[in-house]
Amino acid sequence: MNTRMIAVTQEERERILQEAGSIIRNGGLVAFPTETVYGLGGDALNPHSSRKIYEAKGRPSDNPLIIHISRMEDLYAVAEHVSEEARMLAERFWPGPLTLVLPKADIVPPETTGGLDTVAVRMPSNELARDFIRYSGGFVAAPSANLSGRPSPTLARYVAEDMDGRIDMILDGGEGDIGLESTIVDVTASPPQILRPGFITEAMLEQVLGRVETDRALLSPGMEQAPRAPGMKYRHYAPKGDLVIVEGEQDAVAAYINARIREDMAGGERTGVICTDATRELYGGNAVKSVGSREREEEIGRRLYRILRELDNEGVTKIYSEAFSGEGLGEAIMNRLLKAAGYKIVKTDREEKG
Ligand code: TXA
Ligand code: MG
Numbered sequence: 001m002n003t004r005m006i007a008v009t010q011e012e013r014e015r016i017l018q019e020a021g022s023i024i025r026n027g028g029l030v031a032f033p034t035e036t037v038y039g040l041g042g043d044a045l046n047p048h049s050s051r052k053i054y055e056a057k058g059r060p061s062d063n064p065l066i067i068h069i070s071r072m073e074d075l076y077a078v079a080e081h082v083s084e085e086a087r088m089l090a091e092r093f094w095p096g097p098l099t100l101v102l103p104k105a106d107i108v109p110p111e112t113t114g115g116l117d118t119v120a121v122r123m124p125s126n127e128l129a130r131d132f133i134r135y136s137g138g139f140v141a142a143p144s145a146n147l148s149g150r151p152s153p154t155l156a157r158y159v160a161e162d163m164d165g166r167i168d169m170i171l172d173g174g175e176g177d178i179g180l181e182s183t184i185v186d187v188t189a190s191p192p193q194i195l196r197p198g199f200i201t202e203a204m205l206e207q208v209l210g211r212v213e214t215d216r217a218l219l220s221p222g223m224e225q226a227p228r229a230p231g232m233k234y235r236h237y238a239p240k241g242d243l244v245i246v247e248g249e250q251d252a253v254a255a256y257i258n259a260r261i262r263e264d265m266a267g268g269e270r271t272g273v274i275c276t277d278a279t280r281e282l283y284g285g286n287a288v289k290s291v292g293s294r295e296r297e298e299e300i301g302r303r304l305y306r307i308l309r310e311l312d313n314e315g316v317t318k319i320y321s322e323a324f325s326g327e328g329l330g331e332a333i334m335n336r337l338l339k340a341a342g343y344k345i346v347k348t349d350r351e352e353k354g
């Protein structure tokens with residue numbers, strides 16, 4: 001299949017949207033930008049389209065898709081029942097990076113929900129995304145537009161790296177503001193449960209609902225309990241290189257990482273470090289990447305996946321990352337980083353004491 005990459009200009013916008021929408025309505029696949037990451041879109045109400053999405057991603061078909069909508073009333077078409085709590089969250093945070101899990105309505109085929117009787121729905125704030133959804137008939141199923149197991153794409157050219165030849169079209173709308181996938185909240189649980197942390201934090205949700213809980217399986221990497229969002233159990237977001245997170249006091253972390261880098265390079269590996277502007281001078285190795293300032297978490301979130309892709313593209317085989325604060329938006333950042341590392345984390349302080 002020939003995949004067309006199209007930069008969406010103001011003059012051509014209308015014509016491009018019409019064409020992209022007709023591809024979706026005819027059962028094809030189009031990748032599109034959102035404020036979080038690029039999505040790989042197909043008609044959510046067409047079971048053939050959902051099957052094609054799984055195939056293009058190389059993704060297990062028990063991993064359900066998120067339905068993207070452009071108007072509030074469309075929530076009521078795909079959800080069998082919209083609770084008061086769900087309505088309050090949608091009104092407060094939509095359009096935006098929040099996905100709600102609700103009871104599924106009959107018009108949604110089981111192929112789209114991985115056979116579950118619940119459905120995940122979100123209304124993105126990216127305007128191009130919403131217009132694209134409208135031209136596509138209103139219901140676009142879209143996982144992140146990466147091959148299964150690869151970091152989610154934050155740029156159209158990263159979509160092309162993974163999807164060239166597998167889908168009909170890629171709409172290039174530049175880089176999203178957030179860079180991490182949406183927060184997922186299961187509003188069928190009481191109290192509502194966060195299944196995937198994101199830009200909309202637990203504190204923000206609690207301002208609307210009072211009490212909200214986080215899926216315990218996300219907090220304990222041992223995973224004696226399966227996470228409730230099926231996708232969270234797969235090793236996701238992973239770079240090709242082997243990633244280890246190193247936690248502890250700044251100098252001990254730098255000393256540990258530099259020692260490992262020397263060993264790795266002697267063994268013929270290409271090494272990379274993920275650090276901050278304040279610490280980048282401390283490191284050696286082949287590639288040193290800063291996420292920016294430790295205090296500016298929004299910037300860290302925006303840059304993280306891009307850095308993982310860059311390290312891959314530079315052929316780095318051993319990656320070391322500093323740890324970041326796990327509070328607020330930092331919870332989503334550390335969740336993705338830990339998953340990318342397969343939960344490999346070294347605590348330098350404890351090693352010294354022990
Ligand atoms: O920001 C985002 O949410 C991006 C953009 C493209 O909108 N999409 C995205 O989709 O991250 P995906 O497919 O990569 O991740 C969807 C997650 C998976 O972990 C999946 O298991 C979970 O949502 N999910 C979907 N439907 C669910 C359901 N009914 N119950 C529980 N988890 C569900
Ligand atoms: Mg994904």
